[in-house]
Amino acid sequence: MWTFFHKLGSPPWLYGISGSILRWLLPLTLLALATGLVWGLLFTAPDFRQGNSYRIIYIHVPAAVVALAGYYVMALAGAINLIWKMKMADVAMRSAAPIGAALTFIALVTGAIWGKPTWGTWWVWDARITSMLILLFLYLGVIALYEAFDNKEAAGKACAVLSLVGMVNIPIIYKSVDWWYSLHQPASIKFTGESSIDPSMLYPLLLMIGAFYALFTCCLLMNMRAELLSREARTNWVRKLALSGGRD
Amino acid sequence: MSAPGPLAFCLRLLRRQLILAVRRPIEIGNPLLFFAMVVALFPLGLGPAPDQLASFAPGILWIIALLSNLLTSDAVFRSDFDDGSLEQLLLSPQPLYLSVLAYIAAHWLITGLLLALVSPLFALMLNLPAGAIGSLMASLLLGTAVLSLLGCIGAALTVGLKRGGMLISLLILPLYMPVLIFGSAAVKAAVIGAPAGPYLALLGAMLCLAIALAPLAIAAGLRISIDA
């Protein structure tokens, strides 16, 4: 048990194991993504109220779900870094932020594009859209804070504190925006209830959510590998790797 | 001389911060002046129609209070960081949680409290109905305290950086949003004659949560900034 944790703290071991995980996870992720995209685009029947534009759900919802989960992953890694001073947790936190920001961006853009045919406008100050926008700001704040520090160890700790503060705040922000929206909700916009989703639409959606989680994991591991190398530039194993042309 | 107890130490710290502020009255005056000037911007931008201004007044007043709080929070730890007294504070055998609270209390007394006290004047300029002024002051009193607590988290994390000014707003504006929502909702509720109590209660709940948790984050942030 403890040797596992000791190994987890060893950069060459982590670099190796993440490489062998990626070797099968990455093709699997791409396959799942491609299957989900084709399934959602070509093989499902259109929604009877929204027509074909609902097909955006297969990318919008997974991106939003994983973007939120990504923030918790980042904050958790930050907490581990603060409490147990594990360098790998810092690497993971640093690597998770840009991926989470990218996924939040996908969720926002696809939401806006979906809004145009459905509600007749690109942007609605809807509770969920607004809280996704705030989530994007939280991600960008963490990235900006990290870049502002010269001392990267302090940067990691400061970002860990910030992402923990953000994690405490996310439910509050979400709840208050929800409340705010129900106060101001314009009557012209009606939301379709998502309570009864047909299984023929549910399965591709679940596949895409799984695929996006796998995508997040893959990107996280790849970012961590790149980050590990640049942090360990002075060590022998990285030098050997560089001289061998990057093959591990 | 014997070391003071934690509470006495806190009070001394608070007194010191207030004296420092009083010695430079311009620092106290700046946020109020900022508040007044931005209030003047809104009629220029939105048009002087009284009823239109009145309907926007709760949001306008709250946004300006938020911005002036944001602009001042950057300086809370700055001068003490520069002259090294912050490092001494961290080394002293006093609980940092309470010392940090003293800093925040001083910041709130010289910005939030004063803003809340002068806000009726600006509310009248923006044609806010007189009935809503009570809940405006109450919501500002509670809300600016939460803003000070949150703002100091950003100040503690960026105090060691050369260019912290812009960064701090990126970091803490998302955290300010719930306060803005409930603060302006309280005033709006009072304008239409609905009870503002529930919103004030929510602001009070946020204040309790912020007092409990924010000093922990600020203390951690200060330690990180001093170590860096």
Added chain:
Amino acid sequence: MYFQNFEQLLHMDGHGAFVWAAYAITVFVIIAILLAPGRRQRRFLTQLAGELKRQRVTDSNAGEN
């Protein structure tokens, strides 16, 4: 397959532009975040390899003198 022919698939009853744009942007961003770490890693490794080679050359020169 839900659509009868390719034109229907492109058009999607008038929603085609929105659906395809959303999917295109998503695929673009996904490709970008998948490729970024690999590029960064390769660039870092080539840079480090170059540095090490230069260092080796200067070291051997110093040994000859």
